[in-house]
Amino acid sequence: MSKAAKTELADAPPAPLPATYEAAMAELESLVGQLESGQMPLDQLLSGYQRGAVLLAFCRDKLKAVEDQIQVLDGGQLKPWGGA
Numbered sequence: 001m002s003k004a005a006k007t008e009l010a011d012a013p014p015a016p017l018p019a020t021y022e023a024a025m026a027e028l029e030s031l032v033g034q035l036e037s038g039q040m041p042l043d044q045l046l047s048g049y050q051r052g053a054v055l056l057a058f059c060r061d062k063l064k065a066v067e068d069q070i071q072v073l074d075g076g077q078l079k080p081w082g083g084a
Contacts, residue, residue, distance in 0.1 A: 035049065
């Protein structure tokens with residue numbers, strides 16, 4: 001990759017985070033499909049991987065926040081899921 005291309009990638013603003021967990025998961029699933037296709041150029045693979053890491057961290061944070069709220073509602077204990 002040329003120095004100019006590296007500078008353009010470094011200067012590009014990061015994409016905003018999705019508004020919801022579901023939107024982040026949809027974007028992440030689409031991104032994984034693109035990465036697994038083997039059709040992306042190397043520089044796009046790197047930026048795709050980095051975006052995926054950001055989306056994964058976002059989803060984990062959202063899930064942790066919900067888990068923490070459930071613990072508060074259940075008196076500090078997580079109860080086993082008994083969903084039908």
